[in-house]
Amino acid sequence: MSLKQNRLVLKLREVSQNKSVNVQEDLHEDLCTIVTDNNSKMAQSPSDCFKRIFWEQQSQATCIEMSSKRKDCRAMRWHPLMIRWCLSLRHQSQKAYDKVREVLHLPSQCTLRDYTHYCTGNPGFSTAVDEELMSAAGIDSLAEWQKCVFILIDEMHIKENLVYDKHSGSVIGFTNLGDINNELLSFEQEFEQGISQPDKPLAKTILTFMVRGIFTSLKFHYAHFPCKNLTGELMFDPFWEAVYRLETCGFKLRGEDDPKVLEWLKRRNEKYTCSESQDEMLQIMALSILRDLVHRIKSSVFYSIMTDETADASNREQIVIVIRHVSDDLVPHEEFTGLAKVPSIDANTVTETTEDSLLRVKKGVASQISSKEPRAIFTHCYGHALNLAVGDTVKQSKLMRDALNTTHEISKLLKYSPKRDSLIECLKQSIAPETQGFRTLCPTRWTVRAASLKSVIDNYTVLQELWDECDTNDSDIRARILGVSAQMGTFNYLFGVMLGYEILRHTDNLSKALQQEALTASEGQELGKLAIECLQKMRNDIKFDHFWEKVEAVRINVDVVEPAVPRKRKVPERFQVGNGEYSFPVTVKEVYRP
Numbered sequence: 001m002s003l004k005q006n007r008l009v010l011k012l013r014e015v016s017q018n019k020s021v022n023v024q025e026d027l028h029e030d031l032c033t034i035v036t037d038n039n040s041k042m043a044q045s046p047s048d049c050f051k052r053i054f055w056e057q058q059s060q061a062t063c064i065e066m067s068s069k070r071k072d073c074r075a076m077r078w079h080p081l082m083i084r085w086c087l088s089l090r091h092q093s094q095k096a097y098d099k100v101r102e103v104l105h106l107p108s109q110c111t112l113r114d115y116t117h118y119c120t121g122n123p124g125f126s127t128a129v130d131e132e133l134m135s136a137a138g139i140d141s142l143a144e145w146q147k148c149v150f151i152l153i154d155e156m157h158i159k160e161n162l163v164y165d166k167h168s169g170s171v172i173g174f175t176n177l178g179d180i181n182n183e184l185l186s187f188e189q190e191f192e193q194g195i196s197q198p199d200k201p202l203a204k205t206i207l208t209f210m211v212r213g214i215f216t217s218l219k220f221h222y223a224h225f226p227c228k229n230l231t232g233e234l235m236f237d238p239f240w241e242a243v244y245r246l247e248t249c250g251f252k253l254r255g256e257d258d259p260k261v262l263e264w265l266k267r268r269n270e271k272y273t274c275s276e277s278q279d280e281m282l283q284i285m286a287l288s289i290l291r292d293l294v295h296r297i298k299s300s301v302f303y304s305i306m307t308d309e310t311a312d313a314s315n316r317e318q319i320v321i322v323i324r325h326v327s328d329d330l331v332p333h334e335e336f337t338g339l340a341k342v343p344s345i346d347a348n349t350v351t352e353t354t355e356d357s358l359l360r361v362k363k364g365v366a367s368q369i370s371s372k373e374p375r376a377i378f379t380h381c382y383g384h385a386l387n388l389a390v391g392d393t394v395k396q397s398k399l400m401r402d403a404l405n406t407t408h409e410i411s412k413l414l415k416y417s418p419k420r421d422s423l424i425e426c427l428k429q430s431i432a433p434e435t436q437g438f439r440t441l442c443p444t445r446w447t448v449r450a451a452s453l454k455s456v457i458d459n460y461t462v463l464q465e466l467w468d469e470c471d472t473n474d475s476d477i478r479a480r481i482l483g484v485s486a487q488m489g490t491f492n493y494l495f496g497v498m499l500g501y502e503i504l505r506h507t508d509n510l511s512k513a514l515q516q517e518a519l520t521a522s523e524g525q526e527l528g529k530l531a532i533e534c535l536q537k538m539r540n541d542i543k544f545d546h547f548w549e550k551v552e553a554v555r556i557n558v559d560v561v562e563p564a565v566p567r568k569r570k571v572p573e574r575f576q577v578g579n580g581e582y583s584f585p586v587t588v589k590e591v592y593r594p
Helices: 002-019 025-044 050-067 080-092 093-099 107-114 129-136 178-191 233-251 259-265 275-298 346-354 364-371 382-395 398-414 418-431 450-458 461-470 475-488 492-512 521-537 541-559 590-594
Strands: 148-157 163-165 171-172 204-212 220-226 302-311 317-326 334-339
Touching: 025 050, 080 093, 080 418, 107 398, 129 220, 129 233, 129 334, 148 233, 204 233, 204 590, 220 233, 220 346, 259 475, 275 317, 275 334, 382 398, 382 492, 398 418, 398 475, 398 492, 418 450, 418 461, 450 461, 461 475, 475 492, 492 541, 541 590
Parallel strands: none
Antiparallel strands: 148 204, 163 171, 204 220, 302 317, 317 334
């Protein structure tokens, strides 16, 4: 026993000499005090507390490393909570997880892979996945009402490529929608191309099936299928096979609530479950709802049609049509009647799409509608008018224009990079966990920007820390990050952001009030006057001094340079008018005072 102790002592001395760092006596005492206090505190914590588990696991891994010649601590048995925490951390960023492992004792990538690849990710359904689903849901301990689930189906685009799987020895990347669909697709290609054995097409999308519990927190990825041109006929067989397998596992789908549905699906013919029949039935139901809306609208003496155009995620122009009318009991109603896809948004197209509309959409629409219906009254949208007014006013101030452009650039850097988005969440949790996250700045809606500017003010230190942590090989992205970081270090940007928030929050409230369904035209004009009076009352020395103190209080707590009086510059002679004396600001407040 004494020999083993001597070996441990020698090993400890060797590790201390190689890895230890000399510190001052005061720092040494502080570290000893911190460790001693934390040991007593952790001993008082519950046994299932994550802090206590983390502390004990780090101590255990350190002892194993000192007593073993191996540096990876393979003899360590990790707690399930530690595994889950490490999986969550690695899911956000693998490089960040590797950096943390240089400081803390954490499971290796191979160890975590054993947990994430417990089941092979082959396309289609699998008995092993069914068993894992039943184990994750605890199907044996659930009551009958807790076994109710539903199926989520989604499609995601992927890059066309072939990858060799070294574990199975196969090449993946081809379409695979099950044996039946594969044979049907092969037969269709053989018939169209006249080739006996056509090549398998490469997959462009992934069809995913996910199981969610209705009365439980169950979330489970059930199956996936690589496909190319997905249609309703191809989804039919995988969907009903998923229903069959879930029912076999003991789960209950809501189709059992109506026995007539199950009896209908057991029929061999005339089930009307093909895509054409379903589309036709949906069209009939949509027309029935539209007839009811038209009947209610016709009962009103006056009504108006609100029309606006927008581009969807696929960059296709669409026109939204909403009919507003007042019932007999003087209650206003707004009825959504359709969303039409149009090739263009010129006056003729909009007029044809909204034949009876009374909107300002494009120049020429109102005149064409008035020629067809002289009683039509043209009214410009209050919300759009406010949007244009605020936009033109803000663009006249270079300080606010530059601040909003920089904030928009920050939004693009975070929105189009999941890595930076995840990194800012980690930094926010460690620096400012109580504040709300960053709000994306909309480039077109000028009256919904106060929330984004407020999020910049609340997360100013987090954003500055983010730019220091970002590391990329893309020279363009690196230049944009350096530019945004430099702008956030200037007083002009901080002043412009806080000034923009003070002004735009009032226009935001006005915009929300103008969008109320029960708002009348006279009430909208009165709200506009109140907003103008509120903004005019802010233009005085007392309000400016109070605002300056707020800006200075924020500047002290962030990494922003102190403002200074600009150098005196003489106006060029070609711009001189008269013989008056030049006037230069004496203090910093005079530079920014309106």
